[in-house]
């Protein structure tokens with residue numbers, strides 16, 4: 001009886017405030033902004049990351065515990081994003097196991113992982129260790145279950161040079177069924193063509209291919225190297241979060257608090273190294289709660305999800321009242 005009353009209540013409130021219902025009912029992706037430390041201090045950084053930030057990392061065990069809890073929840077999409085700041089900096093500070101530990105956990109549990117890096121480390125003393133780990137991890141996992149995301153734009157210093165070295169080094173390794181995603185901004189459209197030309201000058205053959213996604217029934221135009229690396233591209237709009245708010249070209253997001261769905265309508269739930277969980281990965285007004293208590297204990301995933309649904313409902317209610325008041 002009590003369960004029926006609760007279900008009716010949830011259905012009613014989802015009708016009145018559908019944004020909360022979306023957070024409750026859509027599949028979700030876990031995003032871990034593992035650290036806020038970064039080599040770079042880009043003008044457009046929506047995370048305010050940089051070398052002046054704390055060298056703190058969300059512990060690998062905490063991340064694995066959250067993923068393990070997600071695996072018991074039918075709403076978890078089995079997709080995770082690892083980002084920062086710069087996650088590869090763990091190697092610089094002596095923890096060469098951090099990244100492999102996380103990615104091998106995903107391999108073992110059939111979780112699709114996307115690791116984002118600025119590739120600013122490709123000429124460092126530990127770069128060969130990172131490339132060896134990547135090869136081992138890709139070789140041990142399901143083909144294309146790992147995506148490596150790079151930024152190709154005019155804001156990231158030397159992004160063209162660093163990405164070319166990254167792709168060239170990966171393409172010298174045999175059998176690399178991995179997707180490399182290059183994210184550009186509108187206005188930087190020519191950079192991908194330049195990158196392909198430079199790769200070709202260096203002897204990396206990149207051919208065009210059409211791939212079919214049987215799940216969605218869609219086809220996609222991609223580029224593929226001889227050793228199986230698929231190159232994907234996307235273009236993003238620069239929003240005015242973090243340091244980007246100082247850039248004239250950054251766009252203001254009107255309903256930024258509701259920008260938390262990925263293109264395939266998955267809810268992005270982002271954990272940061274300061275102890276917050278936010279709906280949506282970056283800019284805008286945040287709908288958030290904490291994943292860590294004041295005693296430094298990680299809260300259960302279900303209780304975090306419950307708070308995010310409640311907070312989304314509150315933000316929607318507030319936005320509706322504000323909107324009505326403005327149009328009166």
Ligand code: SF4
Nearest residue numbers: 038040042045085118
């Ligand atoms: S945009 Fe990326 S590379 Fe630049 S400071 Fe931020 S985290 Fe670092």
